[in-house]
Amino acid sequence: MDGALFPRERAVVAPGAVHVPDWLSPPLQRRLLEACREWAKPPAGLRVVRLPGGGVMTARQVCLGWHWYPYGYARTVVDGDGAPVKAFPGWLAELGREAVAAVGFDAGPDYDIALINFYGEGAHMGMHRDSDEKDDAPVVSFSLGDTCTFRFGNAETRGQPYTDVELASGDLFVFGGAARFAYHGVVRTRPGTAPPGLGLDGRLNVTLRVSGY
Secondary structure, three states: OOOOOOOOOOEEEEOOEEEEOOOOOHHHHHHHHHHHHHHOOOOOOOEOOEOOOOOEOOOEEEEEOOEEEOOEEEOEOOOOOOOEOEOOOHHHHHHHHHHHHHOOOOOOOOOOEEEEEEEOOOOOEEEEOOOOOOOOOOEEEEEEEOEEEEEEOOOOOOOOOOEEEEEOOOOEEEEOHHHOOOOEEEEEEEOOOOOOOOOOOOEEEEEEEOOOO
């Protein structure tokens, strides 16, 4: 993080959950940001996610490979414009394999789902589990833009115990094994904390998963 007094160090947040600060280089962050801007364009672009109970997520989302909707996957944007979901690129799958290898997991099958969430000012995400996939390969998370407080909990309850982690632009977070189905969420973002040279207002989170379909 720019201006930090001490370097941030890699940390095991829970068995199977690893935070690696600054894993994405600045050029790779810019490449991923430009790709996200293209993916966010319609058709099958950035959308508001509406929950079955009538609520809406404050983070907006676009999907690659498979389209996620509460609570399943489809090949078209069934809760939006109905367009075919955008393709999952091979270079992003390779980046996912490199990420899991960097924290000591077996690379396993190729990643074929990306959920990309954009957090504007005031956006957050409640505690939830990533459990709609048929494969339990580790989830890979890349952060771009503003720093957020990421809450990582346990597999039994949305409540304590949990650990709050500051995720900054370029950070990698991987959770698999015993932590694969742990509850997690974004408590808040800190507007204006993105690297000045990145050119992003807000936060993008790119999470990679293996569908098992």
